[in-house]
Amino acid sequence: MLSKNNVLVILVLSVVYPLVSRYINKSSLGELLVTDDIKNEYDYVIVGGGSAGSVIAARLAEDANNRVLLLEAGNHFDIDQNIHVPAKAFNFVPTDFAWQFKSETEDGRFQGLKEKKTIMNKGKVLGGSSSINACTYARGSSFDFNKWVTKYGCEGWGYADLLPYFKKAEDVKIPDLKASEYHGSGGPIAVSDSYQTRVWRHFLDAGKEMGYYETDYNGASQTGFSRVQMTVRNGVRSSTGLEYLGKQGKKSNLDVSINTFVTKIKIEKNVANGVYFIKHGRKRYVKARRDVILSAGAINSPQLLLLSGVGPRKHLEDLDIPLIKDLPVGQRLDDHVSVILNAKINQSIGLVPENFRGLWPRIQYALFGSGVYTAITEATSFMHFDKSKVDKKCPDIQFLLSSIFIGNNDILNYNDSIAAELIDHYKDAxxxxxxxxxxxxxSTGTVRLQSTDPFDSPILDTNILNDRRDVADLLAGIRMFEEFISTQAMQELGADLSINKASFCAQHEFRSDDFWRCMIRHIAISFYHSTSTCKMGKKDDMTSVVDPDLRVKGMKNLRICDASVFPEVTSGNTNAPVIAVAEKFADMLKSELRQE
Structure with missing residues (x-):
């Protein structure tokens, strides 16, 4: 018969062993994947191992005849095990796992932010932003992609063209969606239901009172309320670095080099021959026999083009960079703009801070991949200002709803006085x-070089809210949230907006139009969804940088595939469409090889 001590030991081991083995096994994936042995030349050299670059590298390496090099400026995804924990996502915004990008100070905007700048971070790690984002899986509206064809002339990039690639990338784990014609099974990226508290049902019931019904926002119609679909597998973040690269293991024809900073593309006679990079403090060069592929993201990709002499003539002349090709690189910067508001409730049924304390939540996550450590947001909605436009055009407003007070100032970047007033008083509320x-x-912005030093952050002018219609539209979104809070479903929780009664806008009546406009000017932020800085367009479109084959116009052997090629920002979080675009692009490259 077992003694009490033996029983205790067995219980402890039952917790510790799965936890340790889980992390040891994951750790080996990142460590065994990377190499310092870089050859002199490859068929394809991919710059950036993020949401797109990891996909492209993995797919090209499926053909044993391809020699592929993937260069990533950050580290591998197992260097910190918390990367894999969804609830820890926001911890990585102020770290070396993110590019520390900030906007310029802009007149009349960001008035309540530190230095009057909004944070515009991107992932700097294998998997890129898919390794540090909030795991929200949102494809966008079918109208987004159809507009790429009808408005921008990007033939082959409509919704019907991209849907097979959304499905190819997906491994849906939501029982109600497994039979859906809009979802895929067996792909690398798991899509699971979000963690739910008892507040979640109130969110959906409130939506119904507003005239919106529960929907699969990645299905036939985006409009409505829904549980958030998450890129999470058994509680573990389903990033492109882990799923496309790590789980496939080291391949003999794919070299993955981390902590490798690309400084310039070598271009001769409008042909990209390779790239210069710095690793271990040494400057090196690698040749690309076929293509150099930029997948460094909507900020780094245009920066690298500009440093290499591809961009607006006047801007490059001002910096004494020899012009190779005059193209509108960085001339359009799209992003979503957001205001984050909180409302007090009188019940402790949400993601209250004490739910994360103690040993049990950690045990639950370690053993079962479940519980509060899988949680970020619980519900989302997509809505139209004019409901007669539902299923006729893209939605106007998205809500991401959580049953916890959002007070992480690493994301918000409020200045000290505003943080003290809007965050510090309510952290445990x-x-x-x-x-x-x-x-x-x-409103759209620009990306320009600060200098010819590749280590200097580029100049990011967002021009957020420069168009007065954007202020009016964001105000309309706030009015939707007021309607949401006033529903019977939310009033049953005692929902109260007075938590937002800010003294810095006290010259205006609380909740008046002028009050909310004041709040918008102070606390509106960029939402980390930068796109369109190397936008795709038909060959005679003078505003575009790449053609529908994602070739840089007028150049040979130079391609771009990441969010920068989106003709305009999509309706929702951008990670899922980046992955689908990368899947389609990889197939395009394979098709080119077959036709030779």
């Missing part, structure tokens, strides 16, 4: 929060 996201701002 029972609350619900909303990220009110304007999906299609009229």
């Amino acid at each position: 029972y609350a619900v929060s909303v990220m009110i996201i304007l999906l299609h701002p009229k």
